[in-house]
Amino acid sequence: xxxxxxxxxxxxxxTLLLVIVLxxxxxxxxxxxxxxxxxxxxPEIEANIARAYHLDEPLPQQFARYLGGVLSGDFGPSYRYRxxxxxxxxxxxVPVSMKLGALAMALAVLVGVSFGTLxxxxxxxxxxRLTTGLAMTGISIPVxxxxxxxxxxxxxxxQWLPASWSGSTSAWRFLLPVIxxxxxxxxxxxxxxxxxxxxxxxxxxxxxxxxxxxxxxAIIRYHAMKPAMLPVLSYMGPAIAAILTGSVVxxxxxxxxxxxxxxxxGALNRDYTLVLGIVxxxxxxxxxLNLIVDVLYGLLDPRIRHR
Amino acid sequence: xxxxxxxxxxxxxxxxxxxxTICGGILVFVAVLAVMGPLMxxxxxxxxxxxxxxxxxxxxNFHIFGTDDLGRDLFVRTLMGGQITLLVAVIASIVSLxxxxxxxxxxxxxxxxxxxxxxxxxxxxxxxxxxFLVILLMVVFERNFLLIFVAIGAINWxxxxxxxxGQTISLKQREFVDAAKLIGVPAWxxxxxxxxxxxxxxxxxxxxxxxxxxxxxxSFLSFLGLGVQEPQTSLGALVNGGVSHMEQAPWMLxxxxxxxxxxxxxxxxxxxxxxxxxxxxxxxx
Numbered sequence: 001x002x003x004x005x006x007x008x009x010x011x012x013x014x015t016l017l018l019v020i021v022l023x024x025x026x027x028x029x030x031x032x033x034x035x036x037x038x039x040x041x042x043p044e045i046e047a048n049i050a051r052a053y054h055l056d057e058p059l060p061q062q063f064a065r066y067l068g069g070v071l072s073g074d075f076g077p078s079y080r081y082r083x084x085x086x087x088x089x090x091x092x093x094v095p096v097s098m099k100l101g102a103l104a105m106a107l108a109v110l111v112g113v114s115f116g117t118l119x120x121x122x123x124x125x126x127x128x129r130l131t132t133g134l135a136m137t138g139i140s141i142p143v144x145x146x147x148x149x150x151x152x153x154x155x156x157x158x159q160w161l162p163a164s165w166s167g168s169t170s171a172w173r174f175l176l177p178v179i180x181x182x183x184x185x186x187x188x189x190x191x192x193x194x195x196x197x198x199x200x201x202x203x204x205x206x207x208x209x210x211x212x213x214x215x216x217x218a219i220i221r222y223h224a225m226k227p228a229m230l231p232v233l234s235y236m237g238p239a240i241a242a243i244l245t246g247s248v249v250x251x252x253x254x255x256x257x258x259x260x261x262x263x264x265x266g267a268l269n270r271d272y273t274l275v276l277g278i279v280x281x282x283x284x285x286x287x288x289l290n291l292i293v294d295v296l297y298g299l300l301d302p303r304i305r306h307r
Numbered sequence: 308x309x310x311x312x313x314x315x316x317x318x319x320x321x322x323x324x325x326x327x328t329i330c331g332g333i334l335v336f337v338a339v340l341a342v343m344g345p346l347m348x349x350x351x352x353x354x355x356x357x358x359x360x361x362x363x364x365x366x367x368n369f370h371i372f373g374t375d376d377l378g379r380d381l382f383v384r385t386l387m388g389g390q391i392t393l394l395v396a397v398i399a400s401i402v403s404l405x406x407x408x409x410x411x412x413x414x415x416x417x418x419x420x421x422x423x424x425x426x427x428x429x430x431x432x433x434x435x436x437x438x439f440l441v442i443l444l445m446v447v448f449e450r451n452f453l454l455i456f457v458a459i460g461a462i463n464w465x466x467x468x469x470x471x472x473g474q475t476i477s478l479k480q481r482e483f484v485d486a487a488k489l490i491g492v493p494a495w496x497x498x499x500x501x502x503x504x505x506x507x508x509x510x511x512x513x514x515x516x517x518x519x520x521x522x523x524x525x526s527f528l529s530f531l532g533l534g535v536q537e538p539q540t541s542l543g544a545l546v547n548g549g550v551s552h553m554e555q556a557p558w559m560l561x562x563x564x565x566x567x568x569x570x571x572x573x574x575x576x577x578x579x580x581x582x583x584x585x586x587x588x589x590x591x592x
Contacts, residue, residue, distance in 0.1 A: 030447040140571040145564045148550045279439045286436045
């Protein structure tokens with residue numbers, strides 16, 4: 001098992017390195033410099049700025065410097081937020097984004113698995129039809145459509161909840177963003193759980209358990225849940241990526257000062273170092289969480305790690 | 308796959324499925340409306356009207372979807388946006404189809420170590436958060452229209468490559484491939500002339516499932532202001548515009564949002580229906 005985990009870890013390193021190289025090259029292939037203002041600067045000042053940001057060095061040297069910085073957690077200075085380094089900006093924004101993402105993920109798994117299991121137990125019932133229909137709807141409707149509709153309905157029309165983040169300090173302000181973020185994942189997970197639960201419930205060992213007189217609750221709890229959760233677990237990787245992507249939109253729409261909002265601002269302001277830093281941060285996060293999911297999968301399903 | 312059926316029979320069978328007929332019908336209707344609608348309206352998608360800003364949907368003056376904050380007619384803009392969204396999605400899907408089929412067919416046909424390396428590369432690429440690289444690409448390269456197609460297509464070819472590879476492996480054991488080998492047809496010709504045409508059914512199904520993903524990415528980029536640029540528009544860009552005016556003018560948000568949702572829903576149902584039809588063994592994800 002340790003060997004399996006180690007091997008997966010070793011695979012993650014070149015993947016992350018590839019992202020860093022690609023992202024770095026992309027930014028440096030950008031037409032025009034990051035400090036091209038409307039007003040042309042005197043060449044001496046331009047040269048000074050270039051020197052201050054090490055833009056006058058050859059590309060490999062710049063890359064080595066940048067990579068060295070990234071490895072020690074330093075993503076360089078922000079081009080637009082002049083008094084901050086990219087690491088400071090990300091560091092300040094991470095806690096709120098983390099809370100949002102973790103809550104959404106927990107909600108998605110909890111609700112998705114429950115509804116999927118119930119639908120599988122009562123196949124073709126009203127509840128099942130409702131779950132599969134709603135799941136398809138939830139998968140199809142993007143977060144950036146759900147979130148504003150939520151605000152329009154619950155905050156503007158009904159005025160039950162605050163529309164914007166800064167307008168309130170209570171924990172309720174998490175409610176709409178978390179639900180908006182979790183909804184598509186709830187739908188996916190419910191569908192996956194239903195499909196795999198139906199398959200597992202039809203297998204021989206469940207029939208045996210039933211023949212021995214076990215009730216449905218005990219069968220689900222002790223026999224069916226673990227194998228049925230494998231496809232759901234392997235979906236966790238894409239789910240994490242989707243929640244990260246969604247958080248960019250949700251933070252922008254609800255005005256939450258998280259990593260995603262800085263990402264959008266950075267992208268629109270052409271703050272190259274900030275965007276580059278956040279892309280690498282997100283990539284590292286996705287790759288790391290994927291790694292954890294893989295190892296968990298290996299723990300849960302011995303067939304994988306002995307291949 | 309039902310290879311034994313001839314085309315008219317397939318058509319008859321397909322029409323029996325309710326989700327395929329209804330969703331296919333809605334999509335054809337939306338596509339026709341998106342192309343014809345703007346021609347029927349007296350308004351243009353870029354004429355601004357200072358006195359006619361934020362008009363609620365009304366029959367008078369043919370502003371049936373109302374107007375936006377610059378007084379532009381939303382009926383025409385929504386349909387233009389729909390046109391662009393569909394266009395981007397279809398072209399991006401073709402890009403992903405070409406890459407995915409070529410890659411998967413070569414890996415599957417050649418087999419051995421090369422196949423193993425190629426598929427391991429696909430596994431590695433799966434872990435990449437492509438969407439963020441695409442955003443970076445959009446930031447750096449001035450929101451180039453052509454780039455949107457290529458970038459979105461380049462994200463979505465991985466699934467296609469896997470499926471095509473699996474199909475190719477089973478196809479290459481068939482007699483017609485042996486026959487072609489025997490008379491000395493070169494490998495690349497066998498791949499592209501003899502194997503690829505036989506992949507058509509599966510490929511069509513997965514293209515139908517790729518299109519909504521491409522729509523999602525395009526409208527996500529446009530929503531962030533990084534995709535299609537003014538005065539051109541897409542459904543994602545319209546939703547973005549609607550968000551900033553939703554308190555005074557909810558129709559600016561609701562109409563493009565609902566249209567986008569309907570289009571995505573229909574493509575997903577259509578793809579699912581076609582998959583169940585062509586390939587019943589493949590469980591719905």
